[in-house]
Amino acid sequence: MSSLNLTLKVWRQAGPNAAGSIETYQAKDIPTEASFLEMLDIVNERLITKGSEPIHFDHDCREGICGACSLTINGIPHGPEGGITTCQLHMRKFSNGDTIWIEPFRAKAFPVIKDLVVDRSAFDRIIESGGYISVRTGSAPDAHAILVPKEAADAAFEAAACIGCGACVAACKNASAMLFVSAKASHLNHLPQGQPEKHQRVLAMVKTMDNEGFGNCTNQYECEAVCPKEISADNIAKLNRDYALAKAHDALV
Amino acid sequence: MNLDSKIPAGPLDQKWTKHKMDSKLINPANKKKFNIIVVGSGLAGGSAAATLSELGYKVKCFCYQDSPRRAHSIAAQGGINAAKNYQNDGDSVHRLFYDTIKGGDFRSREGNVHRLAEVSLNIIDQCVAQGVPFAREYGGLLDNRSFGGAQVKRTFYARGQTGQQLLIGCYQALAKEIHAGGVQMFPRTEMLDLVVADGHAKGIIVRDLVTGEITAHAADAVILATGGYGNAFYLSTNAMGCNVMAAFRAHKRGALFANPCYTQIHPTCIPVSGDYQSKLTLMSESLRNDGRIWVPKSQETAEKIRKGQLRARDVGEEDRDYYLERKYPSFGNLCPRDIASRSAKEVCDDGLGVAPTGKGVFLDFEKAIADQGEQAISAKYGNLFQMYEKISGDNPYQTPMQIYPAVHYTMGGLWVDYDLMSNVPGLHVLGEANFSDHGANRLGASALMQGLADGYFVIPATIANYLATQKPGAVTTSHPEFKRCLGEVNDRVNSLLQIRGKRSVDSFHRELGLQLWDNCGMSRTPESLNAALQRIPKIRDEFWANVNVTGTGGELNMELEKAGRVADFLEFGELLCHDALQRAESCGGHFRADHQFTEDDPEVKDGRTQPGEAKRHDDEFSYVSAWEYTGVGKAPTLHKEQLVFEDVTPSIRSYK
């Protein structure tokens, strides 16, 4: 097992209202088999032994599905590999002597809580505003009562694979949440079950997105490039189309 | 203590219908006067909170994650069972019931399991209506696969992300109710204690993880849906935050903890590679549908592979031992989880392991790729292969995967009756946090089913039986018990912060985990369990003397959060060992090396089973062990609920 000596430049911020700054840490003898978060665990363990406060970062499942980890590694959310979350990034992808910049996901709509931990509750509020199908428990017809063409089911699945991590916002030059919102809307809008509330859903979700202070999409696709689930920007095109239709429907029908 | 399961009388297939008919109702106008606390927002908690709110109750839902959508149900990969029989392959509610009872090694209640199988039908309907994108066939119908040892195709799935898709459906339902005002959501909030006022569970004490503020919440009933305790072992497939605190706090306040020794070890995880390791990653069990598990026949060959002198592909067919196919010809690589796990341990203990640590076996797709083509295999498992390659650096198309068992799911949990209410009136427990449906071993694709059954369909019907006996809002946070509990919780938090010792919280957790894994893991003996029972109190004492919890209580402090959880694991670990020691038999996820079949047993001689298989003692142990808390470091008191089998006859669980 080989190991690495690294220099970390980490954003430290004591609290939501504190000023933050970049601190430098030496991370010595990091096993190449460790994941990026395990590397931080090792650094933290050493900080605690010295009596210092460990670096706070969000994490939970550590298998790339919960979407809790929210680190930007050398300016790229979830690091340079693409198609994975930070917890799936392994240290074998780095070289001895590397300097690694670690910052929180940055956007006005994602205020920092502490160090690398940010508040992504804006995403929850977007879903609450309309990102669902209104079906009361117990009122559903038999699952086979509605046939869903495989193509639609697959398209819905591709969009539904979004884990809500917020990397798209963090990578976007405008901190736009369009990839997230469009994925969530497309998931339901692709399905026959999602049709009755389609217009209302699109309008409500976009309105909340705008009110939460996210920026506007300028079609640069940084979001698509960093998305750990490789959600397609086709969803954004679909949302744009659906939004225009919903507005037209609103005004004319 | 008399443990009444309250299983309704009557024929098995009519118990649930009859029970619903006999249950009390609360009229719609009164429902809004009742407040219900739901702790946990996974499949069980989220679905319960959403459905109770739809019914008109006022719900407060708490989760430690930053969003309810991140609960660890999200990580379930394989699928969800339902007895729809859409494949016309002979499935039925009764067959799902029987498979689940048998899979659980005849240690679960017939009534609960049958209800689970009945309700499974409604779950799929509900999820499809919510927009869960299950896999479909070209005709637009739902696709099914066979999973985790089932001989019928009854598993509904959404590629390798079924848990995530179901949880999103459930989270969306919850979001809808939050928007409607019926649910008040408290993310990043951890339950630190249960408040039992005048004998009834009437509230909880929580800590706001962002501000550190500790507050009390009162309600007419409390629902815990806080998941399992697999993280007691430190390394498991659970999320880092999964913990036993809520359930254990309830246990300390009087709730009985049932069958803690039933811990499921999942056979297909990526092996441990070093001390720094924080968790073990599960590779979906569906891989066993096409992958073949083997180790070399000789120790010398295994040694060479471990040292990197020989590659797996260079080992000839004649030198490989496909041990599951050899031992269980009809089920082969698809035998139940406990059997697959234990077999892996056995071959590794025999020096045949292939991972550098000696703890790993091969899961090989060579034949499947040869038979079906790389494209077909990639279509089925592409994302899993990719995930494996990212973690291990090996390409499973070219070299077999290495796997080893890891702690995955815990069947034990708080004792509940048929209404899912614990022995503490008002305290209801759902999902993995209760003990009720899986017996000694859970079948694949059944956890999602149980979580959603409990939350969507069972608790909304049964909670009225309790609430109807209560005056809404009778107990508020001004009750003296709330004040007392708040004081206790504050004291505990402060004492953790004041130790300022030398060791990190994780170092204690790791030490405890190693004890439990070595002594109360896949194979247990009275000696190993006694050794653990000796050792754990010492670790606990050192923890309270020498842990270093940095930071303060008035801020986001993840060390403090971990410390509280590990402190409970350090007490819970003992309970686990006590239960394992008491249960002098082997069943499901509990294997006692001193209770296995040998050559001398008549069952082995007549070919019904073989040496080394788990040996149950139905005459002595056909009961639920429900433990009562008696104090830190004191042996808990055992209560027994006899299991009654009216429909099935417990038999040797043979998968030959």
Next chain:
Amino acid sequence: MNVLSRTLCSFWGSSIGKKTIVALTGIVLLLFLPGHLIGNLLVFLGPDAINEYGVFLHEAGHGALVWVARIVLLTCFVVHIVATVQLTRQNRASRTPYAFDATVQASRSSRLMIWSGLTILLFVIYHLLHFTVRVANDFDGPAYQTTLEGHPAQNVYKMIIDGFSWAPATFFYIIAITCLCSHLSHGVASVFQTLGFRSRKASTAIKIFGNLYALVIWIGFLSIPIAIFVFGYGR
């Protein structure tokens, strides 16, 4: 306010709505460019061709068409700019800067849209003052009058040749057209996405189309000042 105007207002007020308007006005401007280019290229066919074209533009539809075109173009131009400036300001306000900034795949052009756009704005103002309003030159004077088939006409040909004989104007023109090319290389493809007609499968084709379009416009417009200033065409 009736439903329609209320919807229009909220459409303008929303992120997607405003971008849709940017795309739609962009299309008008995109359609204008090739027309303008073809007209300009007539300079290579000699004085009569382009002068005749000038007369045609001013007389089409009894002289009304040019005003309709001017109003439509000006409106689209102004709306396009107001919307994008507002969007850009919102975008700046939404972002918190990174200490270590990185870009994965966004093109340089896409990141400079506001600057290329504002440069084009300055150029268009200059261009209109120069050729349309004719400030600080004697384009309205007798030196720039000619006759075409016996009728008096504006000597557009001479205006162009003289205009591009002055180094600073030529230099600014080249810069502005290059900015325009950069702007188009992102803008054309963006129109498809914003209006919802892009897909992963079509993305490469759309990107190539956008870049080709930008290239054609760039080469086309630049051919004139380069021919005049560098190679002395018409001087």
